[in-house]
Amino acid sequence: MDVLAKFLQQLINGIHVGSIYALIALGYTMVYGIIKLINFAHGDIIMMGAYFTFVCIVTFNLPIGVALITPVILCLLSGILIERVAYKPLRNSPRLSALITAIGVSFLLENVFFKKFGQNPIPFPQIINPSPISLGPLQISRITFITVLISVLLMILLDLFIKKTKPGKAMRAVSEDPGAAQLMGINVNSTISLTFATGSALGAVGGILYSIAYPLIDPFMGVMPGLKAFVAAVLGGIGIIPGAMLGGFIMGIAESLTKGYISSQLADAVVFGILIVVLSLKPSGLLGKNVKEKV
Amino acid sequence: MLKVKNINVYYDAIHAIKDVSFKVNEGEIVTLIGANGAGKTTILHTVSGLMKAKSGEISFQKQKIDHLEAHKLLQLGIAHVPEGRRVFAEMTVQENLELGAFTKKDKKAIKRNFEMVYEKFPRLKERRKQIAGTLSGGEQQMLAIGRALMSEPKLLLMDEPSMGLAPILVQEIFNIIKEINAAGTTILLVEQNANMALSIAHRAYVLETGKVVLEGNAKDLLGNDEVRKAYLG
Structure with a gap:
């Protein structure tokens, strides 16, 4: 029984962190789907979401509801602004230029926050009471419970948004064929903005949930979860939305099981190892389709 | 209804469309025919705003449209069936x-x-x-x-609707185009299958390396020896 309980405990921890990776991975995969860019600045949206929340709660002492919504809106606007200023002028340039620009934007954001807040980690305020709920022999923290609930809810909403609404269908049309989408009367620029807005808002929520789970924030905190979420997106098949969700959960569970059964130090190695194995067997990712040659 | 006046279009340094002018009257089927690479698709892309002309003017129902972005044209009543569907x-x-x-x-x-x-x-x-x-x-x-x-749409732009289809389907598609036109939609048709295009069109323009070399009633062009030799085989 103990063996099973330990396994379930690790599994739950994995689902907890996996759901955060999945939220962040969605931002990478949506942006890639629509403009074929790996937005390396997306990891820093996580960090910005955390700092904005910190400022709202600690500096301005805003009521909790406002203090959680404001950072999401600020990150959403930052996402739109980054695309307009840094990526839009490069839309017809070689992809490598845009990729390098994305790395540049990432450094810029990290160093602006470094200058403003310093490099020492600061404690993130306690938002959710961490006291655990007991389920038989299992201890599930309220944080885990709420994180998974919010993440899954947002993923369902995103899925409905993309499948059922007009702007969602426009996003799918632009990601498949921007030229043909224009001929349908779809404004490609505003559809791309909407994609960045959605991805960044999800990234901000991911950032807040991540900071609740690991309550120390610093200007470079977005790098590691950003990288893992990116790997999750590639693992599931970059550009494919259910792939990002699947990839996120796989990454989280693999990480947690490695930490629980093998060694904490090896967790990252195992996670990236899985990526190498999957990509060498199926280069387009778990849910990826084989690339068709366009004639 | 649609008036294209002296447009010039470039792909970087390549002068693809040279001083092309043509018009489409309300209710007509007008076809642009010509060999592969004559510039037919480029002209349609320029009309629908996917490409921009360096000079010249395009107007639709007396309104200048050459500066508009592609997604705005549909609201004016121009729809485009692109090449390759x-x-x-x-x-x-x-x-x-x-x-x-x-x-x-x-x-x-x-x-x-x-x-x-x-x-x-x-x-x-x-x-x-x-x-x-x-x-x-x-x-x-x-x-x-x-x-x-x-x-x-008031005006339907069609780019090579017969491309890659079996002959029996080509006939079916052309019948449908005639029906759509009979129901009141004006049509600008680009085709390599000149025989078929001329058989349903009212008027036609013949393009050669980015220039209009011949224009007239479709019936006359079907009987024209030069056209027969060059495009109808």
Whole structure:
């Protein structure tokens, strides 16, 4: 029984962190789907979401509801602004230029926050009471419970948004064929903005949930979860939305099981190892389709 | 209805369209014919705003349109059935048609247009839940035409609708084009299959390496020796 309980405990921890990776991975995969860019600045949206929340709660002492919504809106606007200023002028340039620009934007954001807040980690305020709920022999923290609930809810909403609404269908049309989408009367620029807005808002929520789970924030905190979420997106098949969700959960569970059964130090190695194995067997990712040659 | 005056279009340094002028009157089928690479598709892309002319003027119903972005033209009443059909292959037939009516707000009109398209193309109705990428070439062409009709265009631009289709389907597509025109939609048709195009068109322009070399009534051009030799074989 103990063996099973330990396994379930690790599994739950994995689902907890996996759901955060999945939220962040969605931002990478949506942006890639629509403009074929790996937005390396997306990891820093996580960090910005955390700092904005910190400022709202600690500096301005805003009521909790406002203090959680404001950072999401600020990150959403930052996402739109980054695309307009840094990526839009490069839309017809070689992809490598845009990729390098994305790395540049990432450094810029990290160093602006470094200058403003310093490099020492600061404690993130306690938002959710961490006291655990007991389920038989299992201890599930309220944080885990709420994180998974919010993440899954947002993923369902995103899925409905993309499948059922007009702007969602426009996003799918632009990601498949921007030229043909224009001929349908779809404004490609505003559809791309909407994609960045959605991805960044999800990234901000991911950032807040991540900071609740690991309550120390610093200007470079977005790098590691950003990288893992990116790997999750590639693992599931970059550009494919259910792939990002699947990839996120796989990454989280693999990480947690490695930490629980093998060694904490090896967790990252195992996670990236899985990526190498999957990509060498199926280069387009778990849910990826084989690339068709366009004639 | 559509007036194109002295447009010049470049691909970087290549002068693809040289001083081309033509017009399409309301109710007509006008065809641009010419060999591969004569510039037919480039002209359609320039009319629908996907490419910009360096000089010259394009107007539609007396309104200048050459500065407008592509997505604004549909609202004026110009729809474009692109070369190679370009249906959204990962979406269902129904979703493709919905996107054709993207700019329409009137729900009743959208419903009416769905019925109109499904009546014209019963096969699309049978396959409305199917993913567009799994349709045959002829069905995809029908979907591309139906998708354009969902916006109730005044002017329909059609780029090589017969490309890659079996002869019997080509005949069917051309009959459909004639029907659409008879129902009141003006058509600008680009075709390599000059014989077919001339047989349904009212007027035609012959293009050669980016220039208009001949124009006239379609019937006259069908009988013209030069045209026969160069394009009709």
